[in-house]
Amino acid sequence: MEDKITLDHGSGGKMSHELMENVVLPYFANPMLDKLDDGAIFSLQGMRIAFTTDSYTVDPIFFPGGDIGALAVNGTVNDICMCGASPLMMSAALIIEEGFPMDDLKRILESMKESAIVAGVKIVTGDTKVVPHGAADKIFINTSGIGTIPHHIDVSGSNAKPGDKVIVSGTIADHGITILAGREGISLKSDIKSDTAALNYLVKRLFSRSRDVHTLRDPTRGGVGTSLNEIAQKSNVGIRIYEDKLPVKDEVKGACEILGLDPMYIANEGKLIAVVAAKDAEKVLNGLREDKLGVDAEIIGEVVEDNQGKVFMETAIGGTRIVDMLHGEQLPRIC
Amino acid sequence: MVKYLEEFRDPAVAKSLIKNIKDISTKDVRFMEVCGTHTMSIFRSGMRSVLPQNIGLISGPGCPVCVTSQGEIDAYVETARLSNVIATTFGDLIRVPGASSSLQNVRSEGGDVRIVYSAFDSLEIAKNNPDKEVVFFGVGFETTAPTIAATILFAKEKGLKNFSVISSHKIVPPALETIVATPGLKVDGFLLPGHVSLVIGENAYKPFFEEYNIPCVISGFEPVDILKGVHLLVDMIEKGKPELVNAYGRAVTPGGNPKAREAIDQVFRIEDTVWRGLGTLKMSGLKIRDEFSNFDAEKKLGIKVLDTPEPKGCGCGEILTGLKIPPECALYKKACTPSKPIGPCMVSSEGTCAAYYKYHED
Numbered sequence A: 001m002e003d004k005i006t007l008d009h010g011s012g013g014k015m016s017h018e019l020m021e022n023v024v025l026p027y028f029a030n031p032m033l034d035k036l037d038d039g040a041i042f043s044l045q046g047m048r049i050a051f052t053t054d055s056y057t058v059d060p061i062f063f064p065g066g067d068i069g070a071l072a073v074n075g076t077v078n079d080i081c082m083c084g085a086s087p088l089m090m091s092a093a094l095i096i097e098e099g100f101p102m103d104d105l106k107r108i109l110e111s112m113k114e115s116a117i118v119a120g121v122k123i124v125t126g127d128t129k130v131v132p133h134g135a136a137d138k139i140f141i142n143t144s145g146i147g148t149i150p151h152h153i154d155v156s157g158s159n160a161k162p163g164d165k166v167i168v169s170g171t172i173a174d175h176g177i178t179i180l181a182g183r184e185g186i187s188l189k190s191d192i193k194s195d196t197a198a199l200n201y202l203v204k205r206l207f208s209r210s211r212d213v214h215t216l217r218d219p220t221r222g223g224v225g226t227s228l229n230e231i232a233q234k235s236n237v238g239i240r241i242y243e244d245k246l247p248v249k250d251e252v253k254g255a256c257e258i259l260g261l262d263p264m265y266i267a268n269e270g271k272l273i274a275v276v277a278a279k280d281a282e283k284v285l286n287g288l289r290e291d292k293l294g295v296d297a298e299i300i301g302e303v304v305e306d307n308q309g310k311v312f313m314e315t316a317i318g319g320t321r322i323v324d325m326l327h328g329e330q331l332p333r334i335c
Numbered sequence B: 001m002v003k004y005l006e007e008f009r010d011p012a013v014a015k016s017l018i019k020n021i022k023d024i025s026t027k028d029v030r031f032m033e034v035c036g037t038h039t040m041s042i043f044r045s046g047m048r049s050v051l052p053q054n055i056g057l058i059s060g061p062g063c064p065v066c067v068t069s070q071g072e073i074d075a076y077v078e079t080a081r082l083s084n085v086i087a088t089t090f091g092d093l094i095r096v097p098g099a100s101s102s103l104q105n106v107r108s109e110g111g112d113v114r115i116v117y118s119a120f121d122s123l124e125i126a127k128n129n130p131d132k133e134v135v136f137f138g139v140g141f142e143t144t145a146p147t148i149a150a151t152i153l154f155a156k157e158k159g160l161k162n163f164s165v166i167s168s169h170k171i172v173p174p175a176l177e178t179i180v181a182t183p184g185l186k187v188d189g190f191l192l193p194g195h196v197s198l199v200i201g202e203n204a205y206k207p208f209f210e211e212y213n214i215p216c217v218i219s220g221f222e223p224v225d226i227l228k229g230v231h232l233l234v235d236m237i238e239k240g241k242p243e244l245v246n247a248y249g250r251a252v253t254p255g256g257n258p259k260a261r262e263a264i265d266q267v268f269r270i271e272d273t274v275w276r277g278l279g280t281l282k283m284s285g286l287k288i289r290d291e292f293s294n295f296d297a298e299k300k301l302g303i304k305v306l307d308t309p310e311p312k313g314c315g316c317g318e319i320l321t322g323l324k325i326p327p328e329c330a331l332y333k334k335a336c337t338p339s340k341p342i343g344p345c346m347v348s349s350e351g352t353c354a355a356y357y358k359y360h361e362d
Helices: A014-028 A068-081 A102-119 A174-182 A200-209 A223-235 A250-259 A278-289 B002-009 B011-024 B036-044 B070-081 B091-095 B103-108 B119-128 B145-158 B172-181 B194-200 B202-212 B223-239 B258-267 B290-295 B316-320 B352-358
Strands: A040-044 A047-056 A086-097 A122-131 A139-149 A165-168 A213-217 A238-242 A273-276 A298-304 A311-314 A320-322 B029-035 B055-062 B085-089 B113-115 B133-138 B163-167 B189-193 B216-219 B244-246 B268-275 B279-288
Touching (some): A068 A086, A068 A102, A068 A139, A086 A102, A086 A200, A102 A122, A102 A139, A174 A250, A200 A213, A200 A278, A223 A238, A223 A273, A273 A278, A278 A298, B002 B223, B011 B223, B029 B036, B029 B194, B029 B223, B036 B055, B070 B085, B070 B103, B085 B091, B085 B103, B085 B119, B091 B103, B091 B113, B103 B113, B119 B133, B119 B145, B119 B163, B133 B145, B145 B163, B145 B258, B145 B290, B163 B279, B163 B290, B172 B194, B172 B202, B172 B279, B189 B194, B202 B216, B202 B244, B216 B223
Parallel strands (some): A086 A122, B029 B055, B029 B189, B085 B133, B189 B216
Antiparallel strands (some): A040 A047, A047 A139, A238 A298, A311 A320
């Protein structure tokens, strides 16, 4: 491993996993952490609790469809939901760079407040630090959250079973492309918006349609391709997906063409992947489509017995190719 | 635009082309797709899994990062380390290791290295940072060269004093000749690069075709485009009638784009240059003309591009000419992986080694 941290270590792909497994985990290893799900799940006085934390460092901090505040609340709410839990309470810690405009801070706090109301969670504790100019980039936010898991629900990255169907709740790659388009120096004019949203009501709807939801994931950093690989590896199954079933907006497809990026590896902030027993797949799909956050939901593939730990795509022209985990950051190509 | 693309991805058209290819193909053939974007499209569409076994597709020297010489990479790293410089580059380049470091490592050590999507973005950065020298690393073929030329022309017109370019641009036809002349290499036909042809035009390949009489098809980048190209090549071979065909007529004209060529001619002169793995190719590089030397970072900052040997064992050269496929390189997947690449073919998303690695083609 390199002697310095590079941005590839933060990409969510293979190098992030290597950093986690080779450097971080050895210090803290325990059965709850070792599962590497979106949050830890444990029992406390007869209740099953999900506990999760995440830090938000997005640049730009304001973007079409949301801002860092909305992300910080929705992201943690979603991580709790992906454990099968209903989110209850959150913490929020702000690290602010000296000189940051007060109005921008208020705008972010307002957005956090609104997102928390929409998601039905309370921010009950927090912290604020100010660091000298240059020691942080504008503002960073860390949020943690807890929620309770009903007894009949048992979802985990390791629960996917051969025969299950793989559902994605809507169009992929919207958030990542919005952020790229918003960065200094990229003049992509488009109407693409971040999909940042709290998924707790969508998850509720999902569980109301099926008791056989085996795995939930929100494909944030690293995108759908990375999340599917994690599921295939943890559950020791193969996953086959169909290129022509993947929901991708035309504008997002176009931007990916120009930049040479694969939407399978681009971040989402308001989408989920559900691995569901085949018998319930249509019911769940229809349920998701009744919600405005799930209108574009599709069954994109299925879990298979062979090719354990791998994700395959049946391409539109009838070919087959592997969908590997990304190594580091996706880099835009030259021509 | 995307709707327009869909018809070139139409599964029904693709499937009927595949059937036609299977119907007429009897001989063992190897075709070279010259452009890295072709390589990407072939792998992403799973095309190799649907073509008959007797048709081999090998990747050529058309990935801009892959043919960038070791000395050029070292020059970029040296430039990025200068304290008054903001180094601007296309994304793929930043991971390529030079002799001592990569741009990515320089950035993690505090160097100001920024990824841009167009050289015009570098001009913006130059305008906003008048006390810094903003250097753009000009890598690519006839496709990117016109925009870089336009950037330099624009900078000159606006009197911008803190913007310069290291020009490592290369031109494609000399590389084709090198490949055909490589001993031990069998290429039965070429899929010629669509984007490059857009600029240089179909006629630019005529001297090459007339000299070597080898089947050539200028092809677009969608799966249907490529399958159409393969179909045409197979047909020529089966009939024993080599031709130069422009199958990308929706974009490429016989004469190419005169404005783009004019911009190249105005700013650059052609000279011998070193290609990674191929060595020095005569009259194959674009260097900045003397009248624009204020925008030539090599002259302005005293940066020297040396003819540095490539890392020991790196098979990029043989892979770029199709002599070897990645699994035949001793370093592939062992010492050389996308996380720790040794040669640029493993770095660029369009590189053959990266494609083999990503899609497990071994």
